[in-house]
Amino acid sequence: MQVKAGRTVFTSYQFEIGENALAKQTVSAIIHYYNNQRANNQQELSADAHIKLFGNDKTVDIRGGWCDASGDVNKCFSHLAYANYMSLQQMPLVTWSMLSTSERIPGLLNKWKLKDSLDTEALYDTD
Numbered sequence: 001m002q003v004k005a006g007r008t009v010f011t012s013y014q015f016e017i018g019e020n021a022l023a024k025q026t027v028s029a030i031i032h033y034y035n036n037q038r039a040n041n042q043q044e045l046s047a048d049a050h051i052k053l054f055g056n057d058k059t060v061d062i063r064g065g066w067c068d069a070s071g072d073v074n075k076c077f078s079h080l081a082y083a084n085y086m087s088l089q090q091m092p093l094v095t096w097s098m099l100s101t102s103e104r105i106p107g108l109l110n111k112w113k114l115k116d117s118l119d120t121e122a123l124y125d126t127d
Helices: 021-036 042-048 090-104 108-111 115-125
Strands: 003-006 007-012
Touching: 021 090, 021 108, 021 115, 090 108, 090 115, 108 115
Parallel strands: none
Antiparallel strands: 003 007
16 A cells, blocks of 8 residues: 655555454464463473472472463563462463453354464463
């Protein structure tokens, strides 16, 4: 697309005009982002297999979920990542959002061949 303003011609990047075009690209990008943020390398899996509960010697297995956006080896999308005794809302909200999207627009997701990928990514965290 080009627009002329005075003697200057401005050219935009290519873009698609169509029904649900932005949603199709956005949902796909979100799925790929979270898939690439999975906490699943050997260091993360080993570290998360036996996490000590705050205040005692009991351990829990918290393997799964995603790393945060800065690349830190943790699973808390928050400034409260230091607090190992808090149940942060961000990751459950991400999972809920994925599953809610899957339930609300299954026809579109199937048409775009994204439903299975979205469901798989949501279930990766819920496990």
